Amino acid sequence: QLVDEEATKAGSFAAADKQGNTACALLWLVRSLRLLEVTLTALAQEDGRNLSDCVREGYGATLHAHHNWVTRNVIRTGLMAAPSRSAFMAMLSPDPSTALSKMRELLECYSPALCRIH
Numbered sequence: 615q616l617v618d619e620e621a622t623k624a625g626s627f628a629a630a631d632k633q634g635n636t637a638c639a640l641l642w643l644v645r646s647l648r649l650l651e652v653t654l655t656a657l658a659q660e661d662g663r664n665l666s667d668c669v670r671e672g673y674g675a676t677l678h679a680h681h682n683w684v685t686r687n688v689i690r691t692g693l694m695a696a697p698s699r700s701a702f703m704a705m706l707s708p709d710p711s712t713a714l715s716k717m718r719e720l721l722e723c724y725s726p727a728l729c730r731i732h
Contacts, residue, residue, distance in 0.1 A: 644731065649676040651721070651728055657699070658717045666696040 620635045653672030656663065673689055681689070697705070706713040 644728075645676050645680065647728055649673060651725055652676060654717055654721055655725075657702075658714060658721060660714065663699065664696070665699050665702045666693040668699075669693055669696060 620637070621629075624635075649672045651672075652675045653669050656668035656671045657665065670690075670693060677689075678686060696702075700710070703710045703713045707716065
């Protein structure tokens with residue numbers, strides 16, 4: 615219904631698509647939420663991987679296929695500036711084990727909720 619209303623206001627589905635629409639915005643929102651889920655899941659494992667490796671895994675599983683070459687390279691370059699795993703965990707909590715347990719607790723609710731909408 616939402617897509618039909620946007621197409622009616624724009625005059626056609628093609629015009630609504632060119633102007634940007636709510637359906638497209640929701641699609642990218644869900645993709646971004648999935649990126650966060652995969653990244654946090656990778657980070658919540660105690661295998662010592664760097665933050666940038668966890669984000670790279672999440673990006674590869676979610677957004678990589680939908681980005682052009684330029685965007686992919688901007689992301690790759692940006693990941694070089696990511697903090698270390700220990701620095702990131704320290705930003706979340708002074709105690710790394712607390713950060714991990716809270717991350718896992720979040721994922722217990724977050725993942726099923728995301729699965730229901732995806």
